[in-house]
Amino acid sequence: MSTTTTGTELGADLPERRDAAGEELPPGIGPYALAWRRLRRNKVALAFGALFLVIVILCLLAPVYAHDIAHTGPNDQHVDTALDQFGLPIGPTWHAKFFLGADNTGRDVAVRLLYGGRNSLQIGAEATLITMLLATIFGVLAGYYRGATDGLISRAFEVIWAFPVYLLGISLGVVLAISGLDLGFIHISGSSLLITSLIIGLIYTPYVGKSIRGQVLGLREREFIDAARQQGIGNFRIMFHEILPNVSSTIIVFIPLVLANAILTEAGLSYLGAGVRPPNASWGTMIGDGIRLLPSAVHTMLVPGIMLMLCVLGVNVFGDGVRDALDPRARIRIDH
């Protein structure tokens, strides 16, 4: 009589299995399939995940909206039609043109919102990718080899993490925007979005890396690692085939968390002028422009802000759902 969730509702539709004697075996299901089933039952998480997807799709369709619906580009200034007699931008018209109003130079807010969203989401995604890559590589290396390797990597994590986050971000942001990044074989221009992605990715690496390292430290003492070593399997194969699959649920749980924070950090950096710079726009720069117009034209600030909030909320709630699905007893420690 099975009392786990595997045996009751979640595994209800699995095919019956029988052993050699014809006795019924409990239904089998792997951990990821199980997590997926749990996630499917979490309607709220799915709804917010869909919200995030809708926002992403809208932003990807920015050129379509600009060209076919609003008939204006993100940087086209319509001073004559978009500003009222006081020179203040018009509010939302809820029509095809200037659906969400205009900003102080006559640009269509809705069009800019979608184009800016592409930048914000692109930076968020790139930064998340960078963080997860670096954190996994260095976390696993540090946890597996320990000793001097661990010492070096952990010190590096500590130094980066002890930096007041925004100070590091704006210092790097401002300096690299001027000089670009030139590492001999890699040349990135100062106005590229990749610079901001790299900075944000670097900032969050210690956070995830420490968690992964902690988990690997525990994993390496387990029997299956001993068994693998005794079989003569080399270190890299062990790390890749034995350790990595076991940290994968930690990685998956961290991804939405890092993505949400990356998007928020990009907005903050751009607001301070250290992230996305003109002529590029992002939700952060739009909110900043809107704030500077206060107390008039409040829609210029509210529209990108609400959009940003909905997007991050979608990621957060969905991420919570993913965490509950993969780890219902909260064994993955996110705080340190």
Place this chain on the structure above:
Amino acid sequence: MVGVLLAISILTFLIFTAIPHPELQIAGRFPTQATLDHIRHQWGFDQPVYERYLTIMKLVFTGKIISYTQQVNVVHQLWVLLPVTASLAIGAGIIWLSLGILFGVLSAWRAGGWLDRWLTVLALIGVSMPVFFLGAVLSYYIGDKLGWLPPGDYVKLTTDPWEWFKHLILPWLALSVLFIGVYSRVLRSTILDTVNDDYVRTARAKGLNERQVMTRHVLRNSLIPIVTLFGLDFAAVIGGGAILTETVFSLHGIGQYAAQSVQALDIPPVLVITLFGAFAVVIIGAIVDILYAVLDPRIRL
């Protein structure tokens, strides 16, 4: 600890050496080549990198360091701006710690109930909003439109305590929301985990009433991660981490000073503030470790 601070100072300095012509920041408008050369020599920009680093670190530690753009002593400037950031940090810290713990306990107490659900929703919304957006919304709607509270600026405590308080309420709220969201959820999950631990069963079996079980055992252990988080977050805010809040509300504190200095490519303030911030984090981390031993008798220093 010293190693970390040293590494941070070197890193910060190195970041700014990527700027090709620092003398342009000090020179006025339309400088002549002679002026630029003179500045280069006087400020030591023509020296090799490691010498410049040593010079600047010496200036920092003797308290004589001067900003590039404003010809003021940075340490003195920090001293003047510290009360603003301290007012913001301490007030917000009290609010977010007490409300975070309160909401966390309430959520865990009736876990799964409507109160828990709504508090979780609020927490998630709070965590999803960028601080400066929340600040701007509060400042606009409560400050400008309703006029209940001033939309920005800072009034010194010594000048007028009531005005000081009124000017800080909105910034305190804006800064606290994010932390309340995080703390309430961490505390809630920690309490729910602790409640199922064996020693809690033992305590109940011993005959302790529920209130004693909760305070002496469950809460004491659940508060440990909160204490760590609070130490780190508070240190970060004091060390200039409230950049966004200070900028949005025009509070002239350390954070805003740092932001302005970075944008002006003014290295000395950034260096000093970064060191100050990192130092605060490390010191408070040590204090937190000591508090650990008080809260958790299993840990011996």
